[in-house]
Amino acid sequence: MVVDPKRFLSDLFQAAIERAQPEKCIPQFLPKAPKGRLIVVGAGKASAAMARAVEEHWEGELSGLVVTRYGYKVACKSIEIVEAAHPVPDEAGLAGAQRMLELVSGLSENDTVLCLISGGGSSLLPLPFEGLTLQDKQALNKMLLRCGATITEMNCVRRHLSLIKGGRLAAACYPAKVINLLISDVPGDDPINIASGPTVADPTTCADALAIVQRYKIQLPTRALEILETGEGETPDASDPRLANVETHMIATPQLALETAAALAKEQGIPAYILGDSIEGEASDVGIVMAGIARQVASHGQPFSAPCLLLSGGETTVTINGRGRGGRNVEFLLSLALALDGQKGVFAVAGDTDGVDGMEEIAGAYCDATTLERAWRNGINPQLSLANNDGHGFFEALGDSIITGPTLTNVNDFRAILIDEAPKLDTTS
Structure with a gap:
């Protein structure tokens, strides 16, 4: 079991960013x-x-x-x-x-x-x-x-x-x-x-x-x-x-960044699976799909056994209908949290490796099983936040924004979902 899931996932995000630093990848190509x-x-x-x-x-x-x-x-x-x-x-x-x-x-x-x-x-x-x-x-x-x-x-x-x-x-x-x-x-x-x-x-x-x-x-x-x-x-x-x-x-490339995060997770005893480095589509739709996969792992141990890490990259899109603060990674994460509906043992980070998600100087955010409960307790309606494309406002209010500052690189979006509890199987039947 991961002692500090938020720190663990944030470290993976930072490792992905570090892998794409120009000082590390320029010299051999001069x-x-x-x-x-x-x-x-x-x-x-x-x-x-x-x-x-x-x-x-x-x-x-x-x-x-x-x-x-x-x-x-x-x-x-x-x-x-x-x-x-x-x-x-x-x-x-x-x-x-x-x-x-x-x-x-x-x-x-x-x-x-x-x-x-x-x-x-x-x-x-x-x-x-x-x-x-x-x-x-x-x-x-x-x-x-x-x-x-x-x-x-x-x-x-x-x-x-x-x-x-x-x-x-x-x-x-x-x-x-x-x-x-x-x-x-x-x-x-x-x-x-x-x-x-x-x-x-x-x-x-x-x-x-x-x-x-x-x-x-x-x-x-x-x-x-x-x-x-x-x-x-x-x-x-x-x-x-x-x-x-x-x-x-x-x-x-995004693939190299994901591989770096996967290797770091495995060093810490967490099997990692890269689901794709070029996933596109509406950010909220991708969030629903990824939540479905995470729930299957958490509930049934399929297609992977928990604990495990699901990694993905690419560039989703957001069709703006509201007046919120964006951007695509926090939109994905809020949709994921809503679809997971408090699923225990599931933690996630999503962020842009350039340090800027949408129009904000915020890279992304973190969510877990308590995200929705904390939002409601603070008078924040998660569904309305998503409908208003206000992912940044939502996660900032919860203190779960991830701010890196200018990273001086850019290998697109980074998404990591940690499923840290094995399914509780019914042995009475």
Whole structure:
């Protein structure tokens, strides 16, 4: 039996975050010194920490620019760090994207561009297509975040309305060699969906983006519709010769983070099972499904015997109907708690490995068999909190929020459910 389940689960979450720290995964992927210049560019919540790791392990000269989220800046000597807004882009991100394109223009085949890409880069590199404004991009991001679209769908639309995403940054580097070092925050680890793939070929089309817009009834500006309908926003695909000299390495992923947590749990005598590293869907629905599995383990010892740990990752979505404070991990956890309905011996943690769940500087939260009882005792209706999309307000009131501060990395959501009691079998019949 785990003596302190909350501490145990929080330690697993922290171990998953530590596994994805750039200082641990960057060095082995650094290239040999090029004949020409080494230019470092990048975007994402981990990009500044990635840049620092490059500087610490690179012996030659280098220069560059990366854009990261406000609060995620770290000191670098030769690489300029720009801070910008996430998840809704701002002027700082726009200026950073413009300067980044200028920086990689006019390079030679002897030069190498080292691209440091991580989650959050889509919002941090807003460079609207001709005829669109930053305000158009801001409005689009807000609509995409609210409509329930998956991250894959969101990024498809973003790519085809951008001058830097969907391989356009890599095309601008031509004829220099491009080496991508990616920290994945997306289900399936598809490079095109990490920061909307600024330096990889895009297999999707304007028609795909238009279908997504129509599916979710997103009201685009007239110019944006024109870009998609005419195919003007088509991005470089795998046949584009400008992308022939691009090399991509996945240096940290949700799966590796989950495996690290599983190994730590096993060291402490708790068998761990990874249910999936790319689980998607409505956060509240995933909570109900995971509760069903946990109850089966707790009540019947199936499909695993307790005590055990159920781990999962991915990126769920939240269709916003209320006016609460989000985000998807606490929405999952509140739904899980409601579905478990006080099930004894079940404890859970859910959080975003970047330290920010939704719009809040809160990574996630913790719940156990007493969660609902404590809520009612404090005058909080759990069902109403869930209906109002107010997971953060709910868990904060109970003192069960998990706050990490900026983690300087991002390998998506982390969910851990501990079932610490074996089923009590009826032996009288």
